[in-house]
Amino acid sequence: xxxxxxxxxxxxxxxxxxxxxxxxxxxxxxxxxxxxxxxxxxxxxxxxxxxxxxxxxxxxxxxxxxxxxxxxxxxxxxxxxxxxxxxxxxxxxxxxxxxxxxxxxxxxxxxxxxxxxxxxxxxxxxxxxxxxxxxxxxxxxxxxxxxxxxxxxxxxxxxxxxxxxxxxxxxxxxxxxxxxxxxxxxxxxxxxxxxxxxxxxxxxxxxxxxxxxxxxxxxxxxxxxxxxxxxxxxxxxxxxxxxxxxxxxxxxxxxxxxxxxxxxxxxxxxxxxxxxxxxxxxxxxxxxxxxxxxxxxxxxxxxxxxxxxxxxxxxxxxxxxxxxxxxxxxxxxxxxxxxxxxxxxxxxxxxxxxxxxxxxxxxxxxxxxxxxxxxxxxxxxxxxxxxxxxxxxxxxxxxxxxxxxxxxxxxxxxxxxxxxxxxxxxxxxxxxxxxxxxxxxxxxxxxxxxxxxxxxxxxxxxxxxxxxxxxxxxxxxxxxxxxxxxxxxxxxxxxxxxxxxxxxxxxxxxxxxxxxxxxxxxxxxxxxxxxxxxxxxxxxxxxxxxxxxxxxxxxxxxxxxxxxxxxxxxxxxxxxxxxxxxxxxxxxxxxxxxxxxxxxxxxxxxxxxxxxxxxxxxxxxxxxxxxxxxxxxxxxxxxxxxxxxxxxxxxxxxxxxxxxxxxxxxxxxxxxxxxxxxxxxxxxxxxxxxxxxxxxxxxxxxxxxxxxxxxxxxxxxxxxxxxxxxxxxxxxxxxxxxx
Amino acid sequence: xxxxxxxxxxxxxxxxxxxxxxxxxxxxxxxxxxxxxxxxxxxxxxxxxxxxxxxxxxxxxxxxxxxxxxxxxxxxxxxxxxxxxxxxxxxxxxxxxxxxxxxxxxxxxxxxxxxxxxxxxxxxxxxxxxxxxxxxxxxxxxxxxxxxxxxxxxxxxxxxxxxxxxxxxxxxxxxxxxxxxxxxxxxxxxxxxxxxxxxxxxxxxxxxxxxxxxxxxxxxxxxxx
Numbered sequence: 002x003x004x005x006x007x008x009x010x011x012x013x014x015x016x017x018x019x020x021x022x023x024x025x026x027x028x029x030x031x032x033x034x035x036x037x038x039x040x041x042x043x044x045x046x047x048x049x050x051x052x053x054x055x056x057x058x059x060x061x062x063x064x065x066x067x068x069x070x071x072x073x074x075x076x077x078x079x080x081x082x083x084x085x086x087x088x089x090x091x092x093x094x095x096x097x098x099x100x101x102x103x104x105x106x107x108x109x110x111x112x113x114x115x116x117x118x119x120x121x122x123x124x125x126x127x128x129x130x131x132x133x134x135x136x137x138x139x140x141x142x143x144x145x146x147x148x149x150x151x152x153x154x155x156x157x158x159x160x161x162x163x164x165x166x167x168x169x170x171x172x173x174x175x176x177x178x179x180x181x182x183x184x185x186x187x188x189x190x191x192x193x194x195x196x197x198x199x200x201x202x203x204x205x206x207x208x209x210x211x212x213x214x215x216x217x218x219x220x221x222x223x224x225x226x227x228x229x230x231x232x233x234x235x236x237x238x239x240x241x242x243x244x245x246x247x248x249x250x251x252x253x254x255x256x257x258x259x260x261x262x263x264x265x266x267x268x269x270x271x272x273x274x275x276x277x278x279x280x281x282x283x284x285x286x287x288x289x290x291x292x293x294x295x296x297x298x299x300x301x302x303x304x305x306x307x308x309x310x311x312x313x314x315x316x317x318x319x320x321x322x323x324x325x326x327x328x329x330x331x332x333x334x335x336x337x338x339x340x341x342x343x344x345x346x347x348x349x350x351x352x353x354x355x356x357x358x359x360x361x362x363x364x365x366x367x368x369x370x371x372x373x374x375x376x377x378x379x380x381x382x383x384x385x386x387x388x389x390x391x392x393x394x395x396x397x398x399x400x401x402x403x404x405x406x407x408x409x410x411x412x413x414x415x416x417x418x419x420x421x422x423x424x425x426x427x428x429x430x431x432x433x434x435x436x437x438x439x440x441x442x443x444x445x446x447x448x449x450x451x452x453x454x455x456x457x458x459x460x461x462x463x464x465x466x467x468x469x470x471x472x473x474x475x476x477x478x479x480x481x482x483x484x485x486x487x488x489x490x491x492x493x494x495x496x497x498x499x500x501x502x503x504x505x506x507x508x509x510x511x512x513x514x515x516x517x518x519x520x521x522x523x524x525x526x527x528x529x530x531x532x533x534x535x536x537x538x539x540x541x542x543x544x545x546x547x548x549x550x551x552x553x554x555x556x557x558x559x560x561x562x563x564x565x566x567x568x569x570x571x572x573x574x575x576x577x578x579x580x581x582x583x584x585x586x587x588x589x590x591x592x593x594x595x596x597x598x599x600x601x602x603x604x605x606x607x608x609x610x611x612x613x614x615x616x617x618x619x620x621x622x623x624x625x626x627x628x629x630x631x632x633x634x635x636x637x638x639x640x641x642x643x644x645x646x647x648x649x650x651x652x653x654x655x656x657x658x659x660x661x662x663x664x665x666x667x668x669x670x671x672x673x674x675x676x677x678x679x680x681x682x683x684x685x686x687x688x689x690x691x692x693x694x695x696x697x698x699x700x701x702x703x704x705x706x707x708x709x710x711x712x713x714x715x716x717x718x719x720x721x722x723x724x725x726x727x728x729x730x731x732x733x734x735x736x737x738x739x740x
Numbered sequence: 741x742x743x744x745x746x747x748x749x750x751x752x753x754x755x756x757x758x759x760x761x762x763x764x765x766x767x768x769x770x771x772x773x774x775x776x777x778x779x780x781x782x783x784x785x786x787x788x789x790x791x792x793x794x795x796x797x798x799x800x801x802x803x804x805x806x807x808x809x810x811x812x813x814x815x816x817x818x819x820x821x822x823x824x825x826x827x828x829x830x831x832x833x834x835x836x837x838x839x840x841x842x843x844x845x846x847x848x849x850x851x852x853x854x855x856x857x858x859x860x861x862x863x864x865x866x867x868x869x870x871x872x873x874x875x876x877x878x879x880x881x882x883x884x885x886x887x888x889x890x891x892x893x894x895x896x897x898x899x900x901x902x903x904x905x906x907x908x909x910x911x912x913x914x915x916x917x918x919x920x921x922x923x924x925x926x927x928x929x930x931x932x933x934x935x936x937x938x939x940x941x942x943x944x945x946x947x948x949x950x951x952x953x954x955x956x957x958x959x960x961x962x963x964x965x
Contacts, residue, residue, distance in 0.1 A: 145817045145839075146833070147817075155811050168850075
């Protein structure tokens with residue numbers, strides 16, 4: 002018997018050929034670096050902010066995301082410093098880390114461009130009523146201070162402008178490269194990744210590199226705590242990949258075992274799996290072609306699609322392998338309407354302006370299409386399965402089913418669920434959705450105690466049409482808000498030119514002569530005079546510190562990072578035209594909440610649309626019965642969430658959408674089952690168990706979002722499965738009205 | 741020569757003689773110190789260690805002379821210094837300007853009537869002073885080479901930092917004293933700056949300072965004679 006069924010049909014062969022091509026494309030696309038995306042925020046839609054602003058936020062956040070903080074501690078501190086230095090050197094040798102841009106580079110720039118930024122006292126003196134005498138007095142004070150002995154370079158900076166500027170910047174500058182000794186037992190340093198913090202393939206090797214460097218350099222009595230955005234991103238990506246492997250693998254194994262149990266031969270095992278493979282191939286190709294990348298969440302979601310796509314193969318195989326054998330075309334109406342209704346519920350995901358959800362919708366829609374087309378075009382008749390006990394069991398179950406009083410149970414479930422519905426509330430906190438292992442959180446907390454800047458995830462984003470205006474806005478804000486920004490270390494070109502001219506003027510007016518009296522060498526004074534006369538403004542791009550400014554859409558942007566954490570309410574005091582408060586911890590859950598509401602509406606519309614279709618196709622009575630499985634399933638899930646008191650989030654609703662698609666399939670197949678409800682029950686059993694395997698496993702994920710999805714879909718599919726026989730047509734309905 | 745002119749010349753001569761008072765005192769003769777083996781230090785160094793480990797604090801007057809590239813003459817200042825193993829180093833410049841700096845394990849602070857203002861990290865001095873005053877010469881071993889010389893009643897220690905925070909700024913520093921009293925400290929920075937600190941009225945203490953004594957608000961008299 003030809004496994005490929007009526008494979009001589011042109012369409013079947015064309016479809017097979019297309020799948021081979023797409024499979025090749027999928028493998029090629031997935032092998033490219035950067036194809037897999039792990040950030041959960043990329044699932045979010047572009048915010049209602051301007052595109053340029055959004056781009057600026059992304060650009061300016063990238064350098065901060067690359068920073069990795071290390072804290073080394075020891076109970077025996079004698080060797081702590083030298084060992085830590087060796088550890089730091091070993092980390093740099095791995096090539097995965099770089100020393101951060103050092104503010105030491107700033108010193109050299111200030112020595113050659115002393116007008117680039119003046120300290121507040123120097124600026125007040127220079128633009129005051131007596132610039133020469135006031136500046137001279139400041140210089141004399143600096144000269145006699147022992148601090149200036151360390152931080153001054155009189156040969157290049159006879160006015161000693163640099164020490165007072167550095168003193169002003171000391172609380173603001175990011176950590177220099179090298180070790181920072183907090184106390185006798187704790188040392189820390191900051192490094193930057195040599196790759197993107199969100200490049201999964203690149204960050205995957207970072208933890209191993211750190212462990213190797215540690216083992217090679219540090220004695221057993223020392224402890225390491227390290228943290229950074231990349232550590233969480235990497236852990237999340239590894240977790241998702243691991244889960245994808247065992248969830249997808251578990252699903253597949255379940256499918257294989259079930260098919261083996263139900264059909265008992267390798268040929269039918271393949272026939273059952275091929276619709277799944279066809280669906281996955283088509284889904285992946287569509288997403289990669291449309292988006293150019295694949296989010297790991299789509300892949301995990303796709304792993305669970307196995308439990309859905311396999312339905313069509315199950316129904317087709319049971320219909321054609323179990324007695325009484327019938328042509329596959331008898332199943333076409335059920336297949337068609339089941340596919341179309343499921344497709345509608347998945348495509349409803351695409352209504353929300355989430356790039357990631359649109360990816361999931363496209364993947365799921367194309368996956369279902371691939372599975373459906375395979376069964377329609379490639380599945381053919383096969384040998385009868387010699388498993389009479391299966392059908393006997395199904396028939397017996399159907400006979401026993403009314404004794405379970407499903408209608409009463411359905412009513413009870415409805416009433417119980419309705420009492421819990423008022424307890425539902427929206428809960429979109431990121432902590433609930435993202436995977437943040439306790440171990441990493443503990444290390445982060447430890448490191449934060451010594452690196453207070455880690456506490457600040459929020460900042461002001463200041464924008465202006467040009468650089469001068471931008472720096473002016475930053476300086477104005479800094480008058481009332483202690484914060485780190487570009488304006489602290491750099492003056493705009495026009496301001497620099499004013500400062501240079503004022504210095505040159507004061508220099509020639511008498512400063513030079515007075516410094517000569519203090520003992521400054523002639524050469525020093527001549528060189529400085531020449532620098533003042535011939536100097537040019539320090540260009541912004543020469544600053545060695547990243548993440549200070551950005552340009553997008555013709556506007557200039559710069560972050561202003563408060564030195565003290567602000568609440569959202571406090572921050573509003575500084576928000577205004579050109580000044581935005583960026584608070585990812587607050588903005589993201591708000592966005593998630595808003596789109597949860599939109600998905601909720603989409604779900605309602607999908608239910609309504611499917612209900613109208615079913616009522617139209619089957620009439621009021623049968624239509625209502627067909628709708629019962631997904632409806633009761635949804636009530637059960639919502640009632641459970643209400644009873645648990647954890648609130649409802651976006652991924653709970655995603656699970657409900659899945660339940661709608663799967664549950665209405667069960668109803669339709671039973672409604673269309675005509676003379677063979679037992680065979681339909683066998684196929685529904687097979688389908689439900691594989692789906693439960695897939696979603697049940699999701700509920701054990703470490704990622705909160707997947708737990709929500711798995712729990713909602715698992716409970717929903719289980720309830721839909723139990724109540725699906727209610728959708729079968731009664732004999733009297735099938736026979737038509739009595740004469 | 742008329743009488744007026746005579747006295748004028750005497751005055752000029754006296755003024756001229758006073759010129760050298762504004763320059764640094766003649767630098768001390770260097771001792772030919774030998775490299776110290778930390779496992780087996782010389783007897784005199786061990787004795788010095790023992791004396792120093794009895795001290796928890798000291799205070800003195802200082803004259804600081806700084807030689808910097810770009811300036812022909814040394815920059816001189818005077819003041820008071822107090823060091824306490826627990827509280828840190830307080831450097832109070834009194835002439836020609838008043839300034840108070842406090843170095844402790846948390847960093848370098850500028851003290852004023854408005855309070856204390858952190859101006860940076862400890863460049864490594866406080867840690868080294870602690871180790872030195874506690875007689876913990878061995879701790880230097882991993883980060884610096886130590887040279888020790890003795891001449892009559894005087895000893896001199898030369899430290900050449902080789903790693904650590906201090907090594908970034910300091911090429912070497914020398915300390916000279918007699919028994920437990922320090923007379924002279926010279927720092928040779930990597931940018932060719934030389935800081936020469938002469939100490940006078942050096943007083944040592946077995947116990948740490950109280951808060952008010954440390955910040956010069958009250959005098960302290962229980963010094964080791």
